[in-house]
Amino acid sequence: MSTDSPVHARARFHIPVLEWVRDYRSAWLKPDIVAGITAAAVVLPKAMAYATVAGLPVEVGLYTAFVPMVIYALFGSSRPLSVSTSATLAILTAAAIGEVSPGGGTTALLTATATLTLLVGIILALASLLRLGFVANFISDPVLTGFKGGIAVVIVLDQLPKLFGVHFAKGSFFHNVWALVAALPHASINTVAVGFATIAILIALEHFYPKSPAPLIAVGCGIGAVAALGLQAHGVEIVGHIPTGLPPLVKPDLSLIEALWPAAAGIALMSFTETIACGRAFVQSGEPLPSPNRELLATGLSNMAGALFGSMPAGGGTSQTAVNRQVGAHSQLAELVTACVTLGTMILLAPLIGLMPHATLAAVVIVYSIGLFKPADFRAILAVRRTEFVWAIVALVGVVLLGTLKGILIAIVVSLVALAHQVSDPPVHVLRRKRGTNVFRPVSDEHPDDEQYPGLLLLRPEGRIFFVNASNVGQKITPLIEQTRPEVVVLDMRSVFDLEYSALKMLTEGEKKYRESGVSLWLVGLSPAVYGVVQKSPLGKTLGRERMFLNLEQAVAAWLDLQKRRAR
Structure with missing residues (x-):
């Protein structure tokens, strides 16, 4: 029987970090540290890339991978979820700040971004207070199975150009597939060698030394090869220069609220949907499911705090969470480790991380994401219920063809329509x-x-x-x-x-x-x-x-x- 007092129970509810710290096991420490450092190798370059997608300086990506990550680790309920930004949020952010600050300077862009991020956080926190987390209940297990399969396809296709050292304008799924095939004759041999060498190292270590920090070793080999062999001069692209320094305090402009709140509401919905779907997708047996209302509050607080330190809108990241979980994350300590690596990068390690080849990063993401697609799960659903199998396929196809949010929303609508039909025709x-x-x-x-x-x-x-x-x-x-x-x-x-x-x-x-x-x-x-x-x-x-x-x-x-x- 628990001996916790009501005061302690309420404290754990409002400060979830007390829950996982209380239950923490010493055996988790090493894998959490390794997972946090390895996830940082994915988080940092992607966050910086998404900052440029949003039309913002690359250091904004680092700020987004630091402050929201720390706040989520303290208040979030998902153990492996890695919080920064995503391609969807970056694109929406670009559209929103472009409306209020077209052609504006860096200061104007940062101010507009801080205002937008603060609004996103406030909307998420209000949704938590209104107990609107129930919308997550519309995401069923078959839909999650399709979601994971779909994001595996999307992630791998997104990383293949970096693995082959080719470039093309991104578009729809079929456009990207065709453009990749057309670009293959122009692939960089040296980049391909780095990428496939990284894959070989990962597979060999996972097979022969499963307890070794394979991703860290592979990333270290990639950075070492660039430093020792000068691979950049031979066509191997690297992450490049990363500005150093702590995130500055940014004051939001309240006069922009009226213009930004509709976009903020849409970004808040996308942030929550991606966060709760990603958090649920990576739950392991024996772990509690993420609490939707707590996730709303955690992501809300993450965005509100991040806004004051120059962050762009944040939410759960699929590929980085996949790496975090697959490498061995057991608790939110892994996210705090990632945040520490981000802080160290901003202050000390920027030149070293900047040497990491894009092909090495792509190889790590591909190896640890491809396992999300599990045909056995689809067969298990089909063996029991054909209707739910259709939901899973719709989720997969929707995510692949329309993107993460639209795909899962379509799957949810299909699920609800099918359920409505069943309810309207009881036996x-x-x-x-x-x-x-x-x-x-x-x-x-x-x-x-x-x-x-x-x-x-x-x-x-x-x-x-x-x-x-x-x-x-x-x-x-x-x-x-x-x-x-x-x-x-x-x-x-x-x-x-x-x-x-x-x-x-x-x-x-x-x-x-x-x-x-x-x-x-x-x-x-x-x-x-x-x-x-x-x-x-x-x-x-x-x-x-x-x-x-x-x-x-x-x-x-x-x-x-x-x-x-x-x-x-």
Whole structure:
């Protein structure tokens, strides 16, 4: 039994860092440190690249990989999630600040970015206070499976040009595939050699020395090769110059709020969706699922704090989280280590990190991301439910063709439409009794000897019956009654957890119609909520206690007793 006081319990809720620090294991320390350092090798170049995509100085990417990362590690609920920025957020940021500061200088851009990032953080924090995290519940496991498969494809395709040392204008998925194929004859042999050598080192170390820090060794080899052999002079591109220094304090311009808040709302939605989807995608067995409302608060605080230190909008990053998890991250300490490496880079290590070949970075990302695509998971879903398999495929195709957010939103919409169809058309089973037992089960060719009672029709509807599906339920029951022409129809309501007013009204009218034609209605197994609704209605007064039973066994006994009385 926990001995924590209520004050301590509340503190852990508001300061989640206390939760993972309390439960921390010494065996996690080394893999967390290795994962944090390795993830930094992915985070830093990508964050700087995304800063340039947003039209901002490269050091803004470093600021985004530092302050939001620290704040999330203190307040976030996902253990492996690595927080900085993403291509989607960068593109939206570019569009937003371009509207309010077209052609502006560096100071104007940084001020507009700080204002935008602060608004994103405020919107996320308000959403947490309003408990809007439930929207994450619309992301099902099959959708997550498709999401992971899709991002694996996107990440690998995004990194292949760096692996081959080619350049082309990025576009749609098919454009990028065709452009990559067309550019292959112009690939840099030296870059290809560096990239595939890195892949070979990673695979060999993972196979023969699985406990070694393979990514760190591979990255170190890449940096060492550049320093020793002067590979840059032979066409091997490197990360390049990184400005040094601590992030400056930036004051947001409140006069820009009116112009920026619509874009901030869209960026906040994308940040949260990508963050919660990524956090859930990398949960391991035995770990708690990320709490949606806490994730809203954590990303909100991360953006609010980051805005004051020159950060651009931040959220969970897929490729860096994949590396972080695959290398061995067990807790948020890995994110703090990444933040420390970022700080060290800004102050001391910029020249060294700047020597890292792009091909080495691409190789690390590819090796640790390709495993996200697991055909066995798709086969497992297909073996159980074809509908959910379709959801997974839609998520995969959507992410690949339309991007992370649009793809997963389309998958969610497809899921909801399919669920709506299922809800609108609930099953109605005809029941029979297994001989010698009190087990009643749906009619099946596998059980031809199950007992049935002439004149008694046993039916079991399932699910919530309400205005959307009440008519369909009635349309399924009517032909069964006309086919068997029973004296009594028994509705087993054990699987009906709610009976809405419109459905109850239709049931009342149906009972009256069949009673006038000589067919009696009995109800069985009403839940307390459904029983209360029926009792308050005219149907309850019509049926009385005589035609409502606790279970099917009682109803059948009453029917058999009625038959005996008639036979006397």
